Amino acid sequence: MDGAVISTWLAALLTLGIMSFVYKDNLYYKICEAIFIGISAGYWFITYFWDSLYRIAWIGVVHEGRYVLLGGVVLGAMMLMRLFGKIGWIARWPLAFIVGATAGLKMMVYFTTNAMAQIHGTVDDTMVAFGGGDLYDLIGRLVILIGTVTGLIYFYFSKEHKGLFGGVAKVGTWFLMITFGASFGYTVMSRMSLLLGRIEFLLTDWLKLVK
Amino acid sequence: MNKYYSWLILAALIIVVAILPKPLVISPTASVIVTILLGIALVWVLVLTIRGHLIGRRVVFLFIGASLTLPFFMNFEMPIKVSPEVKILYDALAKLPPGSKVLAAFDYDPPSAPELQPQADAFMAYAFKHDLKVIIMGLWPQGPQQANMSIDKVLQYPEIRAKNPKYGVDYVNLGFQSGNEFVIQRMGSSFRGMFPRDIYNTDYDKIPLLNGVENFSNIDFVFNLSSGYPGTVEWVQIAVDRYGVKVGAGNTAVQAPSVYPYLSSRKLTGLAGGMSGAWQFEQATQQPGKASTYVLPQTFSHTVVIAFIIIGNAALMVSYRRSKRGEA
Amino acid sequence: MKREIPLIITFVAGVAFVLQYFIPHYPFNRFENIFSDWFAIVGAFAIWLGALSLMKLCLLNISKKSHDWPISLLIIISFLSIVIAGAIDGFHGLNSVPATSFRDPGTNFDWFYQNVYTPLSSTMFAILAFFVASASYRAFRARNTAATLLLVSAFFVMIGRVPLGDYLSGWLPERMQFSQWANWLMAFPNTAGQRAVMIGIALGTVSTSLRIILGIERSHLEG
Numbered sequence: 001m002d003g004a005v006i007s008t009w010l011a012a013l014l015t016l017g018i019m020s021f022v023y024k025d026n027l028y029y030k031i032c033e034a035i036f037i038g039i040s041a042g043y044w045f046i047t048y049f050w051d052s053l054y055r056i057a058w059i060g061v062v063h064e065g066r067y068v069l070l071g072g073v074v075l076g077a078m079m080l081m082r083l084f085g086k087i088g089w090i091a092r093w094p095l096a097f098i099v100g101a102t103a104g105l106k107m108m109v110y111f112t113t114n115a116m117a118q119i120h121g122t123v124d125d126t127m128v129a130f131g132g133g134d135l136y137d138l139i140g141r142l143v144i145l146i147g148t149v150t151g152l153i154y155f156y157f158s159k160e161h162k163g164l165f166g167g168v169a170k171v172g173t174w175f176l177m178i179t180f181g182a183s184f185g186y187t188v189m190s191r192m193s194l195l196l197g198r199i200e201f202l203l204t205d206w207l208k209l210v211k
Numbered sequence: 212m213n214k215y216y217s218w219l220i221l222a223a224l225i226i227v228v229a230i231l232p233k234p235l236v237i238s239p240t241a242s243v244i245v246t247i248l249l250g251i252a253l254v255w256v257l258v259l260t261i262r263g264h265l266i267g268r269r270v271v272f273l274f275i276g277a278s279l280t281l282p283f284f285m286n287f288e289m290p291i292k293v294s295p296e297v298k299i300l301y302d303a304l305a306k307l308p309p310g311s312k313v314l315a316a317f318d319y320d321p322p323s324a325p326e327l328q329p330q331a332d333a334f335m336a337y338a339f340k341h342d343l344k345v346i347i348m349g350l351w352p353q354g355p356q357q358a359n360m361s362i363d364k365v366l367q368y369p370e371i372r373a374k375n376p377k378y379g380v381d382y383v384n385l386g387f388q389s390g391n392e393f394v395i396q397r398m399g400s401s402f403r404g405m406f407p408r409d410i411y412n413t414d415y416d417k418i419p420l421l422n423g424v425e426n427f428s429n430i431d432f433v434f435n436l437s438s439g440y441p442g443t444v445e446w447v448q449i450a451v452d453r454y455g456v457k458v459g460a461g462n463t464a465v466q467a468p469s470v471y472p473y474l475s476s477r478k479l480t481g482l483a484g485g486m487s488g489a490w491q492f493e494q495a496t497q498q499p500g501k502a503s504t505y506v507l508p509q510t511f512s513h514t515v516v517i518a519f520i521i522i523g524n525a526a527l528m529v530s531y532r533r534s535k536r537g538e539a
Numbered sequence: 540m541k542r543e544i545p546l547i548i549t550f551v552a553g554v555a556f557v558l559q560y561f562i563p564h565y566p567f568n569r570f571e572n573i574f575s576d577w578f579a580i581v582g583a584f585a586i587w588l589g590a591l592s593l594m595k596l597c598l599l600n601i602s603k604k605s606h607d608w609p610i611s612l613l614i615i616i617s618f619l620s621i622v623i624a625g626a627i628d629g630f631h632g633l634n635s636v637p638a639t640s641f642r643d644p645g646t647n648f649d650w651f652y653q654n655v656y657t658p659l660s661s662t663m664f665a666i667l668a669f670f671v672a673s674a675s676y677r678a679f680r681a682r683n684t685a686a687t688l689l690l691v692s693a694f695f696v697m698i699g700r701v702p703l704g705d706y707l708s709g710w711l712p713e714r715m716q717f718s719q720w721a722n723w724l725m726a727f728p729n730t731a732g733q734r735a736v737m738i739g740i741a742l743g744t745v746s747t748s749l750r751i752i753l754g755i756e757r758s759h760l761e762g
Contacts, residue, residue: 007650011658018662022272022669023217034610036659037593038617043656045590045618046625046648047352050641052389052583054629056576059407072577076584083591091588092545092760094581099751099759100549101574104556105396107748109448113478114741117452118734121476136714140727144475147731148738155739172735177685179732181692182724183468186485188671188697190326190464192279192512193486195668196505197325198661199279210283211234271676272669279668289702292718295726321657322664356642356652363644386640389586390579397575404572405579411638453560471725472734487700510701512668517697519676520690527680 012206015198122148147175235284242285249277249511253518260526271519278515282507289506291494296474300459300481301495303432304334309342311431312424314456316446317347317354323438323463324357329489329502330461331361331436337496338382339371344420345382346430348406350394350441352387355410359384379413383420386410392445399426399454427454432480438463443470447478461488546754553752594618621651692728695720 017032057073060066075094082091125141133141153165154172161169203210237245252274256266293301307313315334319327335358338345347358362382365371376382385406388394397405402424403415415421423429433456437443443460447470450456457480462470464485473479483492486509489502552574559571597611605611625648628641641648681687698704699721708716750756 007654011654014655015658015662018659019666022666023269030610031613032659034613035617035655036663038614039621039651039656039659041590041593041614042618042621042625043652044352044586046622046629046641047387048389048583048586050625050629051352051387052579055386055408056388056405057580057583060576064407068573069576069580071573072580075577076581076587079581079584079588080591082588083595089541092541093548094584095759096545096548097552097574098578098581098585100552101393101556101578103549103748103751104553105392105560107553107745107752108557108560109392109452110741110744110748113448113452114737115745117476117478118472118738118741121472121478122734125475136723140723143727144731144734147728148734151732151735152738155735173685174688175728175732176735177688178692178724178728179468179736181689181694182696182729182732183465184689185693185696185700186464186468188513188516188675188693189485189487189509189700191665191668191671192275192509192516193325193464193505194322194661195275195665196279196486196508196512198658198665199276199508200283200325200501200505201658203280203283207228208233209228209231209235265677268669268673268677271673275669275672290705291702292705294718294722320660322661324657324661353652356649359642359644384640386642388579389582390575391582393575393578393582397572397579400568400572404576410640410642412633412640413638468725468729469733469737471730472737475726475730475734485700506702510703513697513701514703516672516675517694519672520679520694523676523679524681524690527682 008205012202015202019198118148146171151175236286237284239286242287245281245285249274249281249515253515253522256519257522257525260522261529263526263530265526274515274519275512278511279508282511285507287507289510291490291503291506293491293495294488296482296484297488297491297495298481299474300461300483300492303457303459303480304337304341304343304434304496307341307343307431310344312344312346312420312429313338314346314348314430314433315358316433316435316437317349317358318351318442319357319436319438319463320351320353321357325505326463326486326489327436327438327461328357328361329500329505330483330492331357332364332500333489333493333496333498333502334434334436334461335361336365336368336371336498336500339365339374339376342374342381346385346420346424347383348385349387350391350445351438352389354436355384355386379409379418380420383418384410391441392449395441395445395449396453399449401426427456430456432456433458434461435459436461437466439466442466443473443479447473451478461492464488542757542760545760546757550752550754553748557752590618617655621648621656624648624651692724695724699724 014032014035017028018036020026021029057069060069061073075097078090079094080091082088122145126145128141130138150168150172152172154161154169154176156169159165200210256270256274259266315338317331335345337343347355349355349358366376385402386409388405390397390405394405402421407415409415409418427433427450433446433450435443435446435458437446437460443458443462443466446458446460451458459481460470460479461483462485464487467482467484467488470479470482474482483489486502486505490506493500493502555567555570555574559567563571594615597614600611601608601615624646625641628639628646628648632639632641632643639646642652643649679686679690681690695717698707699717699719704717704721713719747756751759
């Protein structure tokens with residue numbers, strides 16, 4: 001038996017181990033799950049070492065003399081203090097940095113791309129719809145306008161959903177339901193694809209039933 | 212006793228698999244018969260459900276397993292139509308002249324590989340055949356490794372082998388960098404800042420392909436394969452909206468519906484969503500690969516899920532009618 | 540010291556990224572570059588913290604001889620095996636000519652990735668397919684208009700995204716075939732709903748970010 005065959009058998013047995021959970025929780029699954037947890041943690045640990053800590057911090061500081069990077073290393077080291085009970089509070093400093101920087105960047109990009117650009121896109125689509133094109137497009141673009149506006153009205157909870165406002169909000173929920181239905185349809189497609197990948201591996205690489 | 216049944220079924224399955232011819236191909240007639248049998252079994256489930264006997268979840272699992280396994284041995288031709296969003300993606304790639312620099316961001320891991328790896332293969336093959344220069348990177352640590360697998364695969368294609376693309380000249384793998392969207396943000400001013408060396412520890416400045424590549428203004432197109440965060444959303448928010456580069460994407464089906472607003476607002480230049488996006492992308496780029504072999508099992512599984520939804524709702528309608536009659 | 544300094548750090552980091560968005564010139568772009576580099580490094584340490592916390596927990600389990608201590612031992616062995624493989628391959632790659640990467644096909648690290656990590660992680664997500672199917676049979680009922688719309692939309696997407704849809708509706712004009720229904724549904728009603736959600740989330744993100752930067756929201760500093 002050569003190495004490739006052993007590797008394939010190992011991969012197949014691990015695949016079946018996780019799949020056995022579908023029948024019921026069992027020891028075989030638990031063992032595979034433990035290996036998965038350990039291997040995943042180890043994978044992330046070592047890749048972050050080589051790709052980030054070595055490549056940016058070590059090369060930057062030691063080979064290129066960019067001592068400003070030491071600030072990041074110090075903050076990172078403070079993060080590890082969380083492992084030690086009494087001085088664990090020091091980890092709040094790097095955490096504050098991460099949260100602050102993320103908030104600053106996210107605030108701007110979400111506002112411009114996900115709010116302003118989308119409002120602009122909706123208005124633009126409506127203008128295009130009335131500027132020409134076929135019926136199929138016209139209806140579609142009007143659907144986007146109505147769906148977006150009514151959907152947003154549904155999310156406005158400062159006014160009670162009653163009367164005309166409530167009716168418009170209800171139309172909004174219908175659009176949201178269609179959206180969730182589409183997402184569900186795509187989720188089914190995705191889940192089936194993932195299982196397909198594993199079944200294909202078992203049938204092709206392991207059992208050789210498929211060429 | 213139940214315990215022994217399970218082991219007996221498992222043993223029987225092993226024996227059947229052992230004695231089956233390899234590879235196993237079912238004739239078209241047998242394929243039709245198997246499909247009809249599957250249909251009859253679903254009708255039987257419908258009858259049972261309407262009578263008020265919900266089948267066990269393991270029987271449902273069995274149906275799903277069968278619908279994904281059996282079509283691998285069948286031979287039905289399934290025509291593929293390319294959707295508008297995949298066409299936009301392909302058109303954007305087709306417009307790139309030879310020598311264009313394309314940044315390929317591999318932001319996914321092995322669980323999403325069945326959907327995204329075929330797209331990666333089709334893209335790499337297309338890029339090499341059309342002399343596009345590919346700069347690979349990943350915001351997910353597994354991404355660059357998935358890219359290596361894709362390159363290894365397409366380099367075996369005779370047409371590409373004849374072209375003999377060279378590492379560092381025709382393609383380069385910059386690897387992974389932590390920092391999520393901050394990596395994209397930093398690349399807006401300097402690629403080198405985030406990737407001072409490639410995965411082989413070669414200095415950025417010593418890689419011929421990267422000569423003159425300072426930031427996004429030196430990139431003609433970004434192709435992003437994404438299965439979540441960080442991924443297409445972040446590329447659109449920063450690379451497209453801030454730095455003005457064109458981004459086309461291949462997404463997992465779970466993520467794809469949420470990025471449609473970017474398509475509509477022309478922030479995203481094309482999208483291949485999920486497995487259907489993958490086989491359409493293969494069709495558009497004329498690189499039939501793994502996704503094209505998944506068409507039949509995917510179709511069967513969708514049909515079974517739709518059948519289960521219909522069966523469940525048919526039972527609901529029948530029970531409504533019964534309760535109404537009871538009230539009358 | 541425990542609260543004030545983190546609040547100042549949050550404010551400075553947040554304001555730096557807001558300012559550089561409007562003024563992408565010196566000195567703000569310099570701050571942005573430095574902070575982005577720091578973010579990458581701190582992000583890596585955060586992953587290390589997670590992995591090391593897991594190891595700490597497992598070691599505690601073993602030392603206390605908890606009832607599942609062999610599982611903890613297995614986690615540690617798995618962790619160490621890939622870390623050692625990656626470390627050896629990485630150092631080997633630095634010194635070899637021509638240079639190699641720890642990710643290259645044929646390395647021990649790649650062996651773990653291909654034959655252990657990939658099957659385990661892929662299957663873990665793949666088995667969700669079974670539960671989605673089971674839920675479709677047992678839970679998805681068209682009990683009202685909203686639920687019916689959800690199911691009808693899911694139906695058109697599922698049937699329209701596979702060739703069977705067009706096979707069944709092939710007798711209809713091209714525009715009326717199932718794939719076209721799915722295209723239309725994704726491009727218009729789905730876009731409308733997603734856009735409403737997207738704008739709502741964006742406004743929420745902006746307000747939450749402002750609260751964090753200004754120190755009104757402090758939950759991340761607790762614990």
